[in-house]
Amino acid sequence: MSRISRRRFLGGVAAGAALASLSPFRPARAAGGRACRFLIVLEGNCYEPRCLLAPSARAALDAGAASSPIGESRWWYRSYRHDAPLSIDDGDLAMAPALAGLEEHGVADRATAIFGLSSRVVGGGHTAFHGALSSTRTLSGRAGGQTIDAWLASQATVRGETPFDAVRLNVGGGALTFGACAGAPGLSLPMINDPVAAHGVLYGAFSTGDAQIAYNQQRHLLAFLRDEVQEAIVDDRLDVSAARKLELYGASIDELRLTQTRLEALALSPRPVPEAGLAPIPRLGATLDLATSALIDGLTNVAVVGSGAGGSWPLTYSSVSAVGRHDMHHGSAGNPTLRQNILDITRLQIREIARVARRLADEPEPGGEGSMLDHTIVVFIGDNGEQHHSTASEFPVLLIGGGAVLQPGGRTLIYPGLGSGGHRQVSNLWNTLGYAAGTDLDDFGGEEGTLRRAFGPLGELLA
């Protein structure tokens, strides 16, 4: 185990302080370009900070950045005592309890573990629903604001000419999950839970059999509806307002037809159809593969992959435990086996994420330098915070990729706790993605007044 000395810890603090002084709210954007793609992976039962804690980061906390040794703690947001972000890069990131997969797939040096970001505005609880990605509070299932994936998808610089503004998939029950992504306040966006159905949506235009039939039928449907709208608008009883409603409906249909036109222009070979009926971890892997393929094939530049996200908690990881994931957390306080099981699941999930990051790393960036991973930011975050019954006081985050716009990985960033003026929030992370996409996004989310601790991105991340 790598250990950190008191002297090195202080050096880390000093370095952190220097970082803080260099990270005003509006840092100049790096000249290295921008990220072209975003893959956000959202865990629905929380994942615990300890999963990402490398030995050197633990040592830094134990040496004084935390009020007491971390020990067996699973979360410790109350313990932070430092006032400037710590950047620790001892090369041992993959030795964190759940990060072995980074080493296995050769992306440890492109990954950054981030601690200390809060999002109290979302309210915590079992899930923050859309709150994790929107930095607003979901009340009664109604999203409080636009989620970052939707914001990114709305940027012309991100979407380009891709057919789909975003692809949203989830490992969960039922056909669709509406609880995690939103296009606007009150407008939830669906995540497709069935990877086979998702494949049909993405690759139906290039497939054979039922998927192709479904795609063609939809083409006929949209054409018919467009004609129907034209017929309806000529009713001379319509006033301006009523006619406007129909015109907007027609424009909406046209937008979907444009997606089809763009799809057909791609002339892709379809990717393999995912297996049906997979267990949660392989299903997450298949879903991640599908999303990654969509990124590689240019179908979209924004993908969200949930695992039990948006309230679709009831997943049972039979290869790990017969206890369902949700109940696993409920029983974990007094049960070390369940605590280990939770950790094991996160480790397996991160291995899958690292695997698809490797896929991106192996693809050269079309028309650019480096690999596709250099131009893709992968974010792994929980949808409620540091614990199952979360206070939303800390959202551990794992970033992979984005080398064209982010500082080198292989390190841990620890932001100061809630009581410090140097504290930062998840909304700053989302601002960072905005900057990475080429836009000065400084105030994403719903934090107003003193609720927002700082505008702008996390300057410590941007190159």
Next chain:
Amino acid sequence: MCATLLLFGCQGEVEEPLRPTGPGPDPMEPPDEIPCGSAGAAITFFERRCATCHQGSRAYPDLTRGGLAALEGLESQGMPGERLLVPGDPEASWLFRKMAHTQGDDGGAGMPLGLDRPVEQLAEIEAWIVEGAPTACDELAPPSIPYDPNALDPDALFTCADPTAPRSSPTRLRRIDAAEFNAVAIGKASTNPLAPPEGTRYSTYANDITIDAPTVGLLLPQFPRATIEWAVADPQGAGARRMYGVGVVGCMANNADPSDDCIDTYVETLLRRGALFRGPTPEEHARLRAFLTDAMAREATESITRRQTLDLVAQAARLSPGALFRPELGESPDGRRRLTDDELALALGHVISANPPGLPIPNDPSGTISPEDPDADNLAGGRLNRVAAAAADGSIGDPAVRVALLRHYAGGVVAERRPDLSTRGNDNPARGEYWLNSNLLGFFREWLDYGDANVVFKQDPAATSSFEDQDIGPSFSELRSSENGSEGTLVNQLDDLIARVVIETDAGGGDVFETLMTTTEWHLPSNLGAGSTTPCTTDADCGSGQTCTHTMYCTGSTRRKHYWKQAVFGITENVGVLREDRWVSMDPARRMGVLTHPAWLAAHGGNFEDDASLVERGAWIRTHLFCQSFGDLSDVQGLVAMLPPQPTDGSPLLSARQRVVQATEDPATENAQSCYGCHQYMNSLGYAFELYNHAGFEREWDHSGAPDGTTVIDNLPDPDLNRAYASPMELVQAIATSPYARRGFVRHAFRYFMGRDEVMADGCTLAEMEDALNRTGSFLSMLEALISSETFEYRHEGGQ
């Protein structure tokens, strides 16, 4: 701090009680080109930002275009001697000082309310005053002040000068709502996107509500599940509807080459009973028929099954403009534009139910459809078949027929089976015997806004109550999670209470509004629903895995979900499983009326026990009973985080009430004065309900002291209500007898059932509704007045 603690983007007046706001252009984003320099900028700012409240005599001073011109001669009402506008001298202008937040400690809140700093346009206003405050600008576009019905003078509104004068409503296309889509899709849609957009007052409103691209994208995945009954000739397996009985689908599904009659019948039935719920025009019929025959022609060459073809055609019908937008356009053969019979049927049907007239009723092989169902005598005719029949024979134009139809379908009291519940639960004694059809109940759910009580996250729901140390979590969770199951949910308990009040008062048993506010006859869930018959005194008396509960019966984990279901109502005694056992007389010293019901309290409570629930509760009373609004309620960010934290220095912990006071009323708190500008309209109303926690449990303690439900109210528009109250029960009793609050009830009913805001021209109809309510005490009689009126039947071009 207060800018985020405030629930509302407050706007208001300089000195008089806050009045309404409404949707409109973003006041912070004036048009690119405003003529007349500072004059144009100032006029535009005041119109957009201030004049919604500050117009006419509503809120002093008048800041409309005309009002600005007369401002120079006026003084502050709160600070006599202070001139509102001194051209050339901003600092001598009270208007400017209020906006600049330099009005001093005695000067009241800064303007606009809700901001703890001046608006960005302050410099423009200053420049305008320096330049002499000119108000002449012919080039400026006509005023555009957002409309808010709460700004109307209630006395004037409820005045009917000429009962014989023609009345009408604006024409509109009403996009169908989520419940209607779900009904048509036989509940097979997953979450559907047709919920009302942000800021829509009621789900029935239609203003500017259309279907954008994301919504279409969200609708498409609902298919083919949502059209399966039109694609599969399988009456038993597909949740089938009664049209299978005449072979409509089977004829198409089972014949490779269906006859013309078969095709025409399918298209006609699909449009009439599966999409439009009116007779299709010949053109509509012809276009869908052509689409169907084209699709069938592709079957062989593209390996398309007939099921896929029929599914496509059903989707096309269901997503056609006529299916998604119900017309209320009318025709004018005699010079006045009257709704067509089909349009009247759709409008009346929507008053009553989410089911459109003629919607096929699922086949009922197990015979569970209630014989007390209003459609039981003609199941093949579908839902609201009498309404459809009245449209077909033209009798729906007769107000007396509409009244009779409303009466037939409104609801009632059943001997056995509830028609409104699913076939699984309609003979369930767990639910009350009183029922209301879906949209009638929908009004109460939306007006009282308690529909979310089952889903709002509640951390430690029993915190500060006498049940805090009990294992109530599983029961409270179960209480909120079994719609139509063996037990009603928390929301259902209030549903059943309301249904009883409406039905009984209609039958002559008192006044519906007063009874709603004060009833103590409540429907409760049984805590014995999953009973064990093993008596016990200690856990040792029970088998492995079982515990001895307070009911003195052994229980396993399943029963844990039930044995404290009544706790949130403050009841410790067992509530039996029989229907009559569940009607419980509440202690009037502790609970009284819908505003002390845990469903309402939980819906208007925060996530945590020490949240500012009182603000939400007070806001509802202000806006939904007294029709004084403060902007929309969407900005609730930071409700917890912006309350001052609990002291950590060993001093006594603070209640939520004390922390709200500290944040919004304590002069020692920075910006509290600005906060109080809005909070004065919420806090005092909400304090009374601090006897209950965020989940609706009665508090036994409140941090360092006893629960405090006292309040002093001094700013309600009904002067008789402005006094001290010792408890929420006192307050609700006073509200129950307030004619002002009663008019709020009438106005909100009008809004919901007409799907629009009231205007002064609706005065006669509102007065007739009020008169019906006052004469009979009946909610249904009040509705009769509405649906009999010309306001309901006639239209003028206006556009919504």
